[in-house]
Amino acid sequence: MTKPEDDTVHYDGPAGGWGSLKGMARIYGKELDSPAVLETLRRQNKPGGFMCVSCAWTKPAKPHPFEFCENGAKATLWELTSRRCTPDFFEEHSVTDLKGWRDHDLEQQGRLTHPMRYDRASDRYLPVSWADAFREIGAELRALDPKDTVFYTSGRASLETAYLYALFARLYGHNNLPDSSNMCHETTSVGLKKVTGSPVGTCVLSDFDTCDAIFFFGQNTGSNSPRFLHPLQEAVKRGCKIVTFNPVREPGLLKFVNPQSPAEMLTSRGTEISDLYFQVRPGGDIAAIMGLCKHVKARDAALFAREKRHLIDTAFIDQHCHGFDAFTACLDATGWEEIERESGLPRADLEAAADIYCDADKVIGVYGMGVTQHVHGSQTIGALVNLLLLRGNIGREGTGISPVRGHSNVQGQRTVGISEKPELVPNDRLKQLFGFDPPMEKGMNTVEACEAIIAGKVKAFLSLGGNFLRAIPEQEKMEEAWTNMRLTVQIATKLNRSHLINGEVAYLLPCLGRSEEDMQASGPQTVTMEDSLSCIHGSVGKRKPASEHLMSELAIVAGIARETLPPNPKVRWDEWVGDYARVRDLIEASYPGKFDDFNARMFTPGGFYKGNKARERIWQTESGKAEFTVPTTLSGCGFEDAPGRYRLITLRSNDQFNTTIYGYSDRLRGVEGTRDVLLMNPEEIARAGLSAGQVVALVSDAGDGVHRQVDGLTVTPFSLPDGCVAAYYPEMNPLVPLSHHDKLSKTPAAKSVPVRIAS
Numbered sequence: 001m002t003k004p005e006d007d008t009v010h011y012d013g014p015a016g017g018w019g020s021l022k023g024m025a026r027i028y029g030k031e032l033d034s035p036a037v038l039e040t041l042r043r044q045n046k047p048g049g050f051m052c053v054s055c056a057w058t059k060p061a062k063p064h065p066f067e068f069c070e071n072g073a074k075a076t077l078w079e080l081t082s083r084r085c086t087p088d089f090f091e092e093h094s095v096t097d098l099k100g101w102r103d104h105d106l107e108q109q110g111r112l113t114h115p116m117r118y119d120r121a122s123d124r125y126l127p128v129s130w131a132d133a134f135r136e137i138g139a140e141l142r143a144l145d146p147k148d149t150v151f152y153t154s155g156r157a158s159l160e161t162a163y164l165y166a167l168f169a170r171l172y173g174h175n176n177l178p179d180s181s182n183m184c185h186e187t188t189s190v191g192l193k194k195v196t197g198s199p200v201g202t203c204v205l206s207d208f209d210t211c212d213a214i215f216f217f218g219q220n221t222g223s224n225s226p227r228f229l230h231p232l233q234e235a236v237k238r239g240c241k242i243v244t245f246n247p248v249r250e251p252g253l254l255k256f257v258n259p260q261s262p263a264e265m266l267t268s269r270g271t272e273i274s275d276l277y278f279q280v281r282p283g284g285d286i287a288a289i290m291g292l293c294k295h296v297k298a299r300d301a302a303l304f305a306r307e308k309r310h311l312i313d314t315a316f317i318d319q320h321c322h323g324f325d326a327f328t329a330c331l332d333a334t335g336w337e338e339i340e341r342e343s344g345l346p347r348a349d350l351e352a353a354a355d356i357y358c359d360a361d362k363v364i365g366v367y368g369m370g371v372t373q374h375v376h377g378s379q380t381i382g383a384l385v386n387l388l389l390l391r392g393n394i395g396r397e398g399t400g401i402s403p404v405r406g407h408s409n410v411q412g413q414r415t416v417g418i419s420e421k422p423e424l425v426p427n428d429r430l431k432q433l434f435g436f437d438p439p440m441e442k443g444m445n446t447v448e449a450c451e452a453i454i455a456g457k458v459k460a461f462l463s464l465g466g467n468f469l470r471a472i473p474e475q476e477k478m479e480e481a482w483t484n485m486r487l488t489v490q491i492a493t494k495l496n497r498s499h500l501i502n503g504e505v506a507y508l509l510p511c512l513g514r515s516e517e518d519m520q521a522s523g524p525q526t527v528t529m530e531d532s533l534s535c536i537h538g539s540v541g542k543r544k545p546a547s548e549h550l551m552s553e554l555a556i557v558a559g560i561a562r563e564t565l566p567p568n569p570k571v572r573w574d575e576w577v578g579d580y581a582r583v584r585d586l587i588e589a590s591y592p593g594k595f596d597d598f599n600a601r602m603f604t605p606g607g608f609y610k611g612n613k614a615r616e617r618i619w620q621t622e623s624g625k626a627e628f629t630v631p632t633t634l635s636g637c638g639f640e641d642a643p644g645r646y647r648l649i650t651l652r653s654n655d656q657f658n659t660t661i662y663g664y665s666d667r668l669r670g671v672e673g674t675r676d677v678l679l680m681n682p683e684e685i686a687r688a689g690l691s692a693g694q695v696v697a698l699v700s701d702a703g704d705g706v707h708r709q710v711d712g713l714t715v716t717p718f719s720l721p722d723g724c725v726a727a728y729y730p731e732m733n734p735l736v737p738l739s740h741h742d743k744l745s746k747t748p749a750a751k752s753v754p755v756r757i758a759s
């Protein structure tokens with residue numbers, strides 16, 4: 001286990017605790033406009049309440065009195081802000097001026113209040129009526145070939161809205177439905193499906209009550225899914241061992257003080273979370289896991305020699321797995337020297353971790369972006385599944401694989417049809433329900449959409465939430481190419497950079513937030529979402545909307561669709577907008593077995609479980625079995641080491657939600673007051689001939705002849721493995737080449753980007 005050096009910036013305190021309350025108070029103090037805010041927070045993540053707009057962690061059946069965390073509260077308060085970004089603001093500032101503003105300052109203007117249309121002559125957004133907006137967008141879309149248009153979704157929109165948005169795309173005539181998950185857990189949708197047959201995790205919440213060990217790879221629980229710390233803390237208290245692999249020492253995975261426990265808050269004595277914590281090299285996980293598997297196999301052989309019984313679950317492997325012999329042959333052929341080199345971890349450490357694995361009857365593997373955002377991310381998932389399969393750790397209570405999803409409904413959107421792949425869509429049922437022939441040509445995912453935009457092939461881009469131009473790779477070229485489009489439409493709650501780069505005709509359409517009351521013809525509406533553990537929950541907003549001019553996302557999608565498509569008696573936009581329960585009926589009819597009795601069950605405490613075949617050991621893979629895979633490489637990063645070349649990790653701070661920057665305090669990592677830092681370990685700083693505090697630039701070292709550069713980064717000593725640097729997302733996105741993505745799923749490889757330092 002590595003220890004942080006003393007001269008690095010780091011945070012010694014626990015996650016949670018007083019720091020998290022202060023973190024909330026800072027935003028809360030700024031944003032509080034009435035005691036009703038507290039009431040809203042009290043309802044967060046409770047049955048019958050509203051579901052947090054932050055992460056996708058599950059909502060337990062028996063919630064805590066306040067079932068929210070520092071970052072969930074920040075996300076809600078950010079939406080409830082009393083600030084308004086009105087037509088006056090847009091009159092005062094030209095769009096060109098606003099391009100020079102920071103991400104934080106744009107969103108800090110508050111909630112968008114009116115539908116706006118970009119006026120090129122004055123370089124300003126001007127108010128427009130909803131009816132005119134829908135009419136013009138509809139007319140523009142009708143004039144285009146549907147195949148030349150893209151409908152993007154960020155993972156926040158509800159199941160109801162996502163279902164209708166995807167239906168709209170197909171009725172119109174394309175499958176170009178990229179989603180934020182294409183930058184996130186697409187590696188899971190493709191890579192995990194390949195080996196287990198399931199595109200989502202196999203665990204349910206109760207598995208965390210009985211597991212004996214949890215192996216964590218590249219997921220920063222303390223910042224990104226803090227409510228997950230509660231079951232983890234419980235698990236640790238009953239003796240479950242946690243082993244973490246992460247190049248960064250993330251305090252949330254080291255120690256947690258439960259803000260809901262007065263005793264812990266008074267003493268600041270929390271729970272040590274990880275038993276072992278390994279600062280693996282970025283992209284070194286395949287090697288590390290091969291090391292673990294090698295030791296499991298060695299212990300198995302020793303046990304068999306001694307006692308004629310196996311440590312490896314041979315019965316499970318015989319019955320359920322494919323590819324075991326090829327995998328063990330590969331294990332034998334892989335030497336410890338290369339494992340140590342590629343993982344950056346000593347053999348003894350990996351053996352100690354593997355001993356925990358072997359001694360635990362039930363093991364869960366958890367992972368996040370540290371695994372998915374690599375050139376060989378899919379292979380890393382395969383490696384983790386290999387490890388779990390060795391001892392039958394999938395499809396048994398207290399075991400499984402648990403990718404921790406990002407946006408609050410990102411998993412659900414894919415469940416209800418947001419997909420570029422026609423084979424994942426129940427097209428026969430859509431045909432039956434709506435009397436049309438759905439397009440069967442594969443559409444574009446995020447990377448493919450970016451390629452097509454750069455090539456000038458895309459004429460219109462609709463964005464249901466998100467901040468596409470800030471979240472994607474290859475920012476400079478993309479911003480240039482973006483303005484060549486004929487039509488860009490942004491449906492959003494707050495102003496961001498993507499709203500400032502416009503097509504010839506451009507609209508900015510403001511929508512309700514999830515905590516707000518959504519009143520339609522049949523009364524106040526409920527929306528639903530699916531969490532990381534495949535449970536589906538109803539969510540009811542009760543707050544007064546930020547402006548009387550807002551429309552719900554669903555109504556906006558329906559409004560555009562109605563003006564775009566020819567009349568079809570089976571397609572009843574008005575009826576669906578009037579009562580979202582009718583949309584849930586359609587979802588139920590389209591996905592039999594997953595959403596039975598949807599309207600009756602949506603307020604089930606803890607959500608209702610969608611089910612997962614791999615959990616039942618039914619493997620919907622090519623071979624019909626769970627797949628052992630042989631990695632083609634031990635390095636996940638997809639490029640060679642070279643003198644002066646670093647692996648750049650793009651990080652989220654504790655004070656942001658993706659491209660939304662709440663503030664400049666990365667409390668848990670001890671980085672305060674700025675995001676323009678380049679984190680490096682002290683020896684690496686010395687080796688590079690730099691000194692702490694020096695301001696440098698990062699330059700792309702992808703070897704593709706494209707110059708990419710980010711300036712103004714202050715060198716900051718930080719505990720990291722050798723050969724890598726870390727800096728914040730989205731500021732580093734101009735450095736990520738579009739071609740640098742997971743081989744199988746095209747998820748951008750944002751966790752090891754090849755860079756050089758320029759002073």
Ligand SMILES: Nc1nc2c(c(=O)[nH]1)N[C@H]1C(S)=C(S)[C@@H](COP(=O)(O)OP(=O)(O)OC[C@H]3O[C@@H](n4cnc5c(=O)[nH]c(N)nc54)[C@H](O)[C@@H]3O)O[C@H]1N2
Nearest residue numbers: 071218219220224245248282283368369370406407657658
């Ligand atoms: N507060 C807050 N919550 C969020 C978000 C947010 O921005 N803010 N974003 C939401 C979204 S959309 C998502 S997808 C999730 C993201 O949540 P996470 O999956 O936690 O994503 P990151 O924070 O980007 O990176 C995860 C961890 O990977 C580590 N890492 C980097 N490279 C490697 C590697 O090669 N190997 C290993 N083992 N680890 C590595 C990093 O140090 C980091 O601790 O969180 C969601 N929740």
Ligand SMILES: Nc1nc2c(c(=O)[nH]1)N[C@H]1C(S)=C(S)[C@@H](COP(=O)(O)OP(=O)(O)OC[C@H]3O[C@@H](n4cnc5c(=O)[nH]c(N)nc54)[C@H](O)[C@@H]3O)O[C@H]1N2
Nearest residue numbers: 154180184465466467471491492494496650658659729750
């Ligand atoms: N380098 C690098 N790049 C990355 C990542 C990384 O780790 N490193 N992470 C990737 C990941 S995991 C993801 S998910 C993507 C995120 O990509 P996106 O999902 O596209 O981006 P967000 O920052 O979540 O979008 C924020 C905007 O959403 C809008 N918004 C907020 N709430 C609502 C709502 O209720 N409705 C609507 N319509 N709009 C709303 C607001 O206008 C806000 O400005 O970024 C990816 N890019």
Ligand SMILES: [Mo]
Nearest residue numbers: 183184406407
């Ligand atoms: Mo994400």
